[in-house]
Amino acid sequence: MSSQPDYAELHALTNFTFLRGASHPEELVERAVAEGYTALAITDECTVAGVVRAHLAARGTPLRLIVGSELHLADGPRLVLLATNRAGYGALCALITRGRRATTKGSYHLTRADVEAFDLDRCLALLLPAEEPAVESARWVSGLFPDRAWLAVELHHGCDDAARLALLRELGRMSSLPLVAAGDVHMHRRARRPLQDVLTAIRLNRPVAQCGYALFPNAERHLRRREVLARIYPPELLEETLRIAARCQFVLDELRYEYPDELVPTGTTPAVHLRQLTEAGLRQRWPQGESAKVRQLIEHELALIGELRYEPYFLTVHDIVRFARARGILCQGRGSAANSAVCYALGITEVDPSRMEMLFERFLSRERDEPPDIDVDFEHERREEVIQYLYAKYGRERAALAATVITYRPKSAVRDVGKALGLDGAQIERLAKALKGWVSRKEIGERLTEAGFDPDNPVIARLLWLVSELLGFPRHLSQHVGGFVIARDSLHELVPIENATMPERTVIQWDKDDLEALGLLKVDVLGLGMLSAIRKALDLINGYRSRMSARRSDFSRDVRPDPIVTFAVETAPTSTSNGENRERDSARTSGPINGHRGRIPPSRSDFSRDAHPDPTATFAVETAPTGTGSGETRPPLSLATIPPEDPAVYDLICAGDTVGVFQIESRAQMAMLPRLKPRTFYDLVIEVAIVRPGPIQGDMVHPYLRRRQGIEPVTYPSEAVRGVLERTLGVPIFQEQVIKLAMVAAGFSAGEADALRRAMAAWRRRGGLEPFEQRLITGMRQRGYSETFARQIYQQICGFGEYGFPESHAASFALLAYASAWLKRHEPAAFCAALINSLPMGFYAPAQLVQDAQRHGVEVRTVDVRHSNWDCTLEPPGAPISRQDTRVPGTRKTLASAPVFAPRDDNGQSILTTVPPHPSPLPREREPNCIPSTLSPRERVRVRAQPTLRLGLRQVKGLSREGAERLVAVRAEQPFADVADLVRRARLDKRDRNALAAAGALAGLAGNRHQARWQTLGIEAATPLGVENTIAEATPMLAPPSEGAAIAADYRSLGLTLERHPLALLREQLTTQHLVTAEAINTLPHGRRARMAGLVVTRQRPGTASGVVFVTLEDETGVVNVVVWGQLAERHRRVLLESQLLAVSGEVQTEDGVTHLIAHRLENYNPLLGGLETRSRDFH
Known part of the structure; x- marks a missing residue:
């Protein structure tokens, strides 16, 4: 026999067999390919959660990937089942679902009766014999799987290997089961043995030193070299692995997904029904008739949707939105779906594509084999109603949430590894706190020393190595924030379903990346806190006005009402019950912001730069007198009736007065607003998108601001580039612009541009942008563009990875930004109340919102x-x-x-x-x-x-x-x-x-x-x-x-006070120490040195800010924005993280009316607070 016989590994666990497998699926595939294996079976315990990753890694390689699962029966033996074809795979998924649904999350329960109940004729079975194998179990397997069962022989250089092999030969003879070699693989290389021991200790919740025989005796459960296998196993057992592998022909690419069809009325087709709904939506959006541009968009999109047969998907999303609006639940589509005129006509999105430069191909394209992805935000406190509607309509067997893989992060890894190594609880907590964030090796040493540990201590060094290995390992599956998978037939034959931690929830075993990789459709039913806050603000306003209207009826018709009552009366709704209004007015309250001149239907959206209603009309609700005893009222306030392009709202936005305002309340946004000075809706769209890593890392922010302010001329390298960038003054701000630039300036084909988009979305996790760098720069240089411009574009592409906004997405968010700013400007009491009632959300705690x-x-x-x-x-x-x-x-x-x-x-x-x-x-x-x-x-x-x-x-x-x-x-x-x-x-x-x-x-x-x-x-x-x-x-x-x-x-007790600000009581002490107020800081000239102390409101350390930390300090006179550069932040890390009352010495920096205090020194002034406890909101 050859010293390197052909071999197929039929029993391998990845780290998706949580706390057992010690290698990623990709690592096992890579190792199997390198060792020349013919096939590799991924057989994680009662799950297929890791198989898509292995499938992607195996594409383009000679390795055959086999899908299977290891199952431990409660009343019987351990089995490995392997799918031979699509039917076998479906049966395996159904069996796994049975086991997972039978008990609580994280475990499963299967018996022999369960296995017997399923049609497993298209599955092969390997019996994993116990230390003392039972003949009865072997005969049961042999009888249940005739000619499809084997006895797995797993030898790992034990002292009794020869005796074990003899025992199994006899068992095979007695049960008529042939023998086959298998590896019980837990890791791709033997070097992972220490980590595998730690995983065992974590699973058993005891130190490694106390795990005893639960640990493997050696490191042989890895993908061994074939010449090693030849020395361990008889040739016929190795050859049998190839015969089994040859029978396993199923590949994941065979999966085909069909959306439900019950939404189509009898006697029609999905295409006809979608056309009918779209035309009805067009009449509602444009009662006077749509423009030629809109009609062209609609026809183009419907043709492409029909060609790709995605009508049922659009009908399903439309049905979900229809249900929500019938219940009065605010909702709005966003993301790439906002590029679609059909989605707008169906009421799924609120961005009018006729007024925006949208790229429908960013959403749906025949050039790429990728399903559409429609994200719909719902009120976060009422999203469960939508989720339960889907479960009720389609059943648990046809609908489930996608999974999210929860992976080890520094804090959890340090804690679990620390326990496994036997460190005491106090040491572990000090380590976890010291290593929070997992910085560079040099910084780790400094932090350990600071926390009282010796970085050179062998135990600490071992812990750090094990933590570095464990980072990114899956810890368990959780539920996706809202990705719903709905099937026409049984979903559990496509992918197993299991119980979630939350009651009344079920999840599949694949995450969104797995679904996308296989081209499977999902609907994102997402929760958005601001929608809840807006709904609650509208309810508060309408309810208050209704009560005031009822109170007014007690006054004489001839008595002119008090101005305070006037405000409430003139706009009171006809009903005094918020609940009664909800369903009846749902269409209006869920509609878009109206932006057209004059009085037009509330179902239109508008983003026109020149739409400026009469200012007196804007303030009418504030000062206009009402009728007397007639009880005249205006319709309830809703999103549809919020006046657009209100100058007073833009005044508030331009001043950076945006605490609580959606998307523009962060430190960075507040600093940008007075510089960008949004005066129209499209300005606000740019504002939402520009404070993102893409434009920042691509050095596009300052050029845009200089051009907007007239400091720098607007230039274009070519007319082709002008066509892409004219709306943003020659500077790329949005993802679509970067993709278009690659096509018009670098000569990318549509397919290449789409590949670039995919790489942009994933490069921070998996890399993959490097192949595009030279292609992009060379293509642009060949077409006459400067290398500087080309490299700027590439840098922005890198910045856009997972962080940049498409224009359509920014426009959807800008709608809510404007609505929330309008409420803050005109209804500040209701807005603040609604924000507090909707917490946790946003950047600010109740104390800051109230102040x-x-x-x-x-x-x-x-x-x-x-x-x-x-x-x-x-x-x-x-x-x-x-x-x-x-x-x-x-x-x-x-x-x-x-x-x-x-x-x-x-x-x-x-x-x-x-x-x-x-x-x-x-x-x-x-x-x-x-x-x-x-x-x-x-x-x-x-x-x-x-x-x-x-x-x-x-x-x-x-x-x-x-x-x-x-x-x-x-x-x-x-x-x-x-x-x-x-x-x-x-x-x-x-x-x-x-x-x-x-x-x-x-x-x-x-x-x-x-x-x-x-x-x-x-x-x-x-x-x-x-x-x-x-x-x-x-x-x-x-x-x-x-x-x-x-x-x-x-x-x-309350987390806030309505008494004087705490620092007002300390002002005399602070003044004697030359600490000035926030009000003073904000009036000092640029470059002046100053010291101030304030309560820490927020700390923010953006991932792309090179370690810089932004801190907001508050005192009795206002707030100060502090910038702490990376080196100072690291040097004063404990002071920065532990201070409730922080004193800062630094230099005032003022630019375009925005003031920052650049920190030079930080001091912890907590002792001055005594027993006062405050809380900051920290973001990373």
Whole structure:
């Protein structure tokens, strides 16, 4: 026999057999090819999650890839099943689905009965015998798989290999099973043995040193060289592997995916039905008739959709959007689908392609074998309704979410490897914190030294090596954010389905990249927080106006209404129920922003530069008088009725006053806005796209700004380039422009351009752009373009990898950016309330959102059990509700003797005071927040007309939602008399009532926090048989907390304060240390050195910013944007990450009205805060 016999490995696990396999699928394929294997079977345990990656790696190689799976039966042996054809593959996937669906996520349960229940005639079986193999099990396998079963002989240089082989020969004789060689492969090379041991330890949740016989005795479970195999196995066992491999003809490319067809009415076809829906949509979008350009786009797209037979896909997405809008759920398509006129006509997207330079081929093209991909954003809090609709309509056997592969990142890898090596918990946490972010080898050493570790310690060095090996390994499957796969027939015969962690969710075993690689269609049902916030803002506004309209009916027709009421009355909806309005008005509230001159149908979108409505009309809702007793109202405010191209909104945007505004609220965007100065919708589209790594890394931002400001002339290297870049002043901003440039300037074919697009999307993970570099530069140089220009384009292509925006995508997001900016400008109270009610989302915590609203003149009232709902709400402006009472707050009894104990404050001082002869009244609500003096008279009128924002019970830390909802429900029946009444009727437990007392939410019933706390002590949530407990301890008059203590308590309990800013209390101390205010920093001239201290609001370290960290600091006068360069950030890393109150010494930098403080030194001033706890929002 040849020293290198042909061989097919029939039993190999990848790292998708989580915490067992120690090699990536691609590594196994690469190694098998290098060793000259004939075939390789990927047989991960009860999964096919890794086979697509192996399939892609094997393309173009002589290696045959076999799809199979290892299965451990609960009442029987271990098997490896191999698919011989498409039917066998489908049966295998169905069996895996049975096992996975039978139990919780991450495990499976299969029995002999399950295997017997499936038609596995097209599968081959390998029996993996136990240490002491059972003849009965072997005979069961032989009988179930006649002429399709083998006994796997897996020898690994053990001392008993010869005896093992003899034993298995006898077992084969007794069960009529032939023998075949197999490797039980767990790694591609023996060098992965240490990592495999660590994976075993992680799986068993014990240190490696305690794993004992659970560890493999040697490193032989790798893809061994064929000459080694020849010395271990008899020739006939190796030859048998080839005969088995020859029977396995199935390849993943055979999979064909068909979308459901039940959406097509009887008697018609998908093409006809799609045409009918499109034409109906065109009539709604353009009641006066569409333009010739639109008609041309529609016909071109429908022809291509029909040619590629994608009509069912479009019909499916249309049905999903139709359902959402019927439920009043805001939704909007985005991404490359916004290039489509058909999608716009169907109501899937809101970007009017007739007014944008869209590239439909970016979405769908006959030149590439790739399905369309439509992303639809839904309100993130109502997306589950859409998901459950899909499950209900198509069934669990036909619909499931795509998977997301959760991989090891530095923090999780350090923790798991640390435990496996036996380090104690404290050491592991110090290591994980020190190695957060996994920086360069030099920085790792510095960080370890800083954390008290010796980088040269052998244990630490081993940990670092193992962590580097483990990074990127799959840890488990999770569910995709919204990628839905829907099949015409059983989905589980295409790919296995398993349970998700969330109840009522199921996921397939492939992720979006796997689906794309095989050309399988998915619909992205995504959640977007801003859509929820906009919906909630609209509901708040319409509900408030409705209430004010109802209140107005109590006034005489002849009395001219107060201007405050006027604002609310003139636009009140006809219904007072938000729920009643939802379904009826869903089409309008889900529509686009109207942008045409005059009054036109609300179903149109517009992005025209010259659409400027009459400014007086814009402000009509603020100051116009209403009719008297006629009850005249305007339709409810919706996305469709938000006025477009409002100069006041663009004023706000140009000032960078965009806290909370979608897509333009980040530090970088706020710094860009005053420089770019968007004045039209298309300017806003550019703004959304330009602050991205593509334009930044391609050095396109400054040229664009200089050209926009008239500092630099707009030039084009050629007329062909002008046609691509004229709308962006000769500078490529969007992905489509880069692709078009490759075609017109470098001579790329459509196929090459599409290959470039694919490489751009994946190069950060897998590389692959290098082959295009020389092709692009050479092509451009041959056509007369400068090398500088060519290299700029290539650099931007690199920057666009996973980060650049297509123009259509930017336009979709710009719609929501404008809508949210309009709400912030004209309805700041409702906007702030909606943002808080929709958290977590965006960049800012409630404290910053509330302070920003106050800076815009919004009166904010604190949490109060007498008035607050769970969510933040709107109340009428003007004098706040107060309650005067002469009795002792929160009691019905006369005062008795002093209590038996005396509570004390944080300094140990008694908080008891002498009871005054006449108890003071309950505290009044805070007076309205000061209206900024910088506002014009007209603006002051507008601000006074704004409703008041009442904070919701959701802000109270430690308060259960169930308790809060009971509180609100019983309060609606009858106001609370006192704290005891509240606790008894709402059935509040000790935790809930203590949380309310600590938050100051009982002030209206009990007085200050100390008195509230006193009254909650000892109160029972409910007394037996509903009898009120008449024995009550007297309530002494307790001194209120100091201002500082109250502010600290606010931050602890609410995460914010409506008292003075904490730094106002420290200002004297800060001034003596020459620390100036944020207001002073923002007025200093360029180049001036200064020091300031502020609370850290956000830290942001963009992945493409060369280590620079952007920090936002806040004090009582405003915010300062701080730039910390990479070296300083690393040198002062602990100070930067741990400081709540950060002092910065640096240099003021001002450019185009944007001020930054360039940090030279950082200091931790946390001790000045005492017990105050604040939280920053950190982004990487």
